[in-house]
Amino acid sequence: MPDGLGARLPAPLFERLALIGVGLIGSSIAHVARRKGLAKTIVATDAEPAVRKRVSELGFADEVAETAKAAVRDADLVILCVPVGAMGGVTQAIAPQLRDGAILSDVGSVKGSVIAAVTPHLRPGIHFVPGHPVAGTEHSGPDAGFAALFRNRWNILTPPEGTDPEAVARLAEFWRAAGANVEVMSPAHHDLVLAITSHVPHLIAYNIVGTAAHLEEVTQSEVIKFSAGGFRDFTRIAASDPIMWRDVFLNNKEAVLEMLGRFNEDLIALQRMIRYGDGQGLFDLFSRTRAIRRTIIEQGQETAAADFGRRAAEPDE
Amino acid sequence: MPDGLGARLPAPLFERLALIGVGLIGSSIAHVARRKGLAKTIVATDAEPAVRKRVSELGFADEVAETAKAAVRDADLVILCVPVGAMGGVTQAIAPQLRDGAILSDVGSVKGSVIAAVTPHLRPGIHFVPGHPVAGTEHSGPDAGFAALFRNRWNILTPPEGTDPEAVARLAEFWRAAGANVEVMSPAHHDLVLAITSHVPHLIAYNIVGTAAHLEEVTQSEVIKFSAGGFRDFTRIAASDPIMWRDVFLNNKEAVLEMLGRFNEDLIALQRMIRYGDGQGLFDLFSRTRAIRRTIIEQGQETAAADFGRRAAEPDE
Numbered sequence: 001m002p003d004g005l006g007a008r009l010p011a012p013l014f015e016r017l018a019l020i021g022v023g024l025i026g027s028s029i030a031h032v033a034r035r036k037g038l039a040k041t042i043v044a045t046d047a048e049p050a051v052r053k054r055v056s057e058l059g060f061a062d063e064v065a066e067t068a069k070a071a072v073r074d075a076d077l078v079i080l081c082v083p084v085g086a087m088g089g090v091t092q093a094i095a096p097q098l099r100d101g102a103i104l105s106d107v108g109s110v111k112g113s114v115i116a117a118v119t120p121h122l123r124p125g126i127h128f129v130p131g132h133p134v135a136g137t138e139h140s141g142p143d144a145g146f147a148a149l150f151r152n153r154w155n156i157l158t159p160p161e162g163t164d165p166e167a168v169a170r171l172a173e174f175w176r177a178a179g180a181n182v183e184v185m186s187p188a189h190h191d192l193v194l195a196i197t198s199h200v201p202h203l204i205a206y207n208i209v210g211t212a213a214h215l216e217e218v219t220q221s222e223v224i225k226f227s228a229g230g231f232r233d234f235t236r237i238a239a240s241d242p243i244m245w246r247d248v249f250l251n252n253k254e255a256v257l258e259m260l261g262r263f264n265e266d267l268i269a270l271q272r273m274i275r276y277g278d279g280q281g282l283f284d285l286f287s288r289t290r291a292i293r294r295t296i297i298e299q300g301q302e303t304a305a306a307d308f309g310r311r312a313a314e315p316d317e
Numbered sequence: 318m319p320d321g322l323g324a325r326l327p328a329p330l331f332e333r334l335a336l337i338g339v340g341l342i343g344s345s346i347a348h349v350a351r352r353k354g355l356a357k358t359i360v361a362t363d364a365e366p367a368v369r370k371r372v373s374e375l376g377f378a379d380e381v382a383e384t385a386k387a388a389v390r391d392a393d394l395v396i397l398c399v400p401v402g403a404m405g406g407v408t409q410a411i412a413p414q415l416r417d418g419a420i421l422s423d424v425g426s427v428k429g430s431v432i433a434a435v436t437p438h439l440r441p442g443i444h445f446v447p448g449h450p451v452a453g454t455e456h457s458g459p460d461a462g463f464a465a466l467f468r469n470r471w472n473i474l475t476p477p478e479g480t481d482p483e484a485v486a487r488l489a490e491f492w493r494a495a496g497a498n499v500e501v502m503s504p505a506h507h508d509l510v511l512a513i514t515s516h517v518p519h520l521i522a523y524n525i526v527g528t529a530a531h532l533e534e535v536t537q538s539e540v541i542k543f544s545a546g547g548f549r550d551f552t553r554i555a556a557s558d559p560i561m562w563r564d565v566f567l568n569n570k571e572a573v574l575e576m577l578g579r580f581n582e583d584l585i586a587l588q589r590m591i592r593y594g595d596g597q598g599l600f601d602l603f604s605r606t607r608a609i610r611r612t613i614i615e616q617g618q619e620t621a622a623a624d625f626g627r628r629a630a631e632p633d634e
Binding site: 154237266285287 | 520527566580600613
C-alpha cells in the first residue's frame, strides 16, 4: 500500500532519461520531464562543450555527461535530439553502451532517412521508436527550451514494422504526460505530411527572404522598414536553425521535391490569374484559404489573437 | 493667450475628418484620431448598411453618414479606406461635394493605379495626397480596429508631381500624431517596394494554403493537425481580406509579376540545391536569412518574442 508521499507523487515512467543534444527540443524535454516527474534522473549531453557548460549553469538536467556514450549508460529511455544528418553517427557511437531493453527514440523532422541511418547500428533487444514532436519556435539552443512547448501539439511516432508494441505504448505515455497528443503513422506518410505542413513552408519562407535581400531596385533598408506588410512573418520562419533545416531538405528530398512541384503548378495558375485579370478566381482562392485558418483555430492549433499586428506585444496606450 | 483648458488640449489638426469605408484601417484611424484629438469631428460612412449600423453601436465616430457624398460635406480631411478597386468610383461620387482646399487621401496598398483612378475626378483646389499605412492584422471589419495599430509603423505618402507641399506636410503631421513614421516616395517605387515586402508574400501564403487544401495523399485533417510545423503561420497571412487582396493583385500586376519572376528564379535555384544535395548552399542561404530577421527586430518592426511557438498565448504551467 502506498504511503502518503507515494500516493501524491506517481512513480516516474523512466528511471534514467538520456538526452543527446540539448537545443530547443532537448532542453524543452528536460524542462517538462522534470516538471512532471517523468524520469528519476535526467542526464544530458551535447557535442558542443559550450552547450554542455551552459546546461550545467541552467541546471535543468541532473547530470551533464561529457560524451553521448557516457550519457546513455544505464538509461532506459534515450532520445536523440540532434540534427537529422547526425543521427546515424551518434547511434553508432552509443550503440555498444545501450542497456538491454532500452527504448531509443529521436525527435527528427524526417523519419525515413533517420530510420535508415539508425537501425543498422542496433542489436536485438534495443527498442527503436522514432518520433517527431511537431512543435518549435524560431529560437534555438539550450536557453530556448520551456516546459509548455509540447502542450496540445502532436507527436508523431513512426515505429518500423516489428517494433515491440509495449515500447511504443511506454513512449506514447511519456509524451502524453508531457502534454502532447500522440499519433502513429508510417515513416513514408509522415515524410509526405510534413513536407507540405512544414518543410515546403520553411523553404518558401527562406526563399522570399533571400529574394528580397538581393534586389537592385529596392534597398535592404526599405525591405526592413516596410516589413510589417507581411514580409516580417516570413522572416520569423526563415530565422530557424540553419543546420537543422539543411539536414531536413537533404534527407526528405523526394517528398519535398514532390510537394514543391505541386506548389509551383499552383503558383503558375495564380500568376496567370493575375496576368489575365481573373478577379473571380483570385477571390475564390482567397476565401477558401481563410476558411482553413478558421478550422486550425477551432482545433486548438492556433489562437485567434491578432498577432499579425503584434497587438499583444504592443499594449494600447 | 490660451486659457487653462486651451493650454492643456492642443487644437485639433483638422476640423472635420471624413472616413469613407470603416474596415480595420478606417476604424483604427477613427480610434486614434479620437484618442489623440486629431480632428474636432469624426464622420464615418460605409457602403454596407450593416457596417454603418455597427459603427453607430461602437460609437467611435461622432457622426455616421448614410452616403459617402454626405460624409465629405465640409470635411477638411477625407480619407478613402475602401478596397483599391473601389477608389475611382467613390471619388467620382464625392468629388462634387468636396470643399475647396480639402485634403483627400487614401490608404490603398497600391498607389499607381489609385492615382490613375482618382485624379481625373478632381477639380483644382482639392489636394490629393495618396498614402499607405503599412500596418494591419488578419482581421477585418469595424470591430477589428484599435488605436495603436499605426504606432511605430511606416506610412508612405506618394504625392504626384505638383502636389501642394503644405497639404503633404499637414497630412504627414496627422500621421505622425497618430504614432506613425512618414516616408515620401514616388508611386512607382512604392508599388515595387510593396510588391516584395507585402504582395508577393501574401500571394505565396495564399498559394501554399491552397496547395495543401487539395492534396490526395495527405488529408485536410492531417494538414490542420500538424500545422504547428510552420504551415500555421502562413494561414494567418492567408486569412486576410479576400476583396482587398484581389484588388491589390489586379492593380499592381506589373510589379507583382516582376517580383514573382525573381522569387521563382530563386526557388528553382533552391530546388536544384536540394536535388543535387548542395548542403553548403542551403546552409549559406539559411544563415543569411536569419541575419535579416535580427535587423528587423533591431529596427523595432518586430519583437524578439518566440511567437512561432505561441509562448505568450500559452502561459507556462
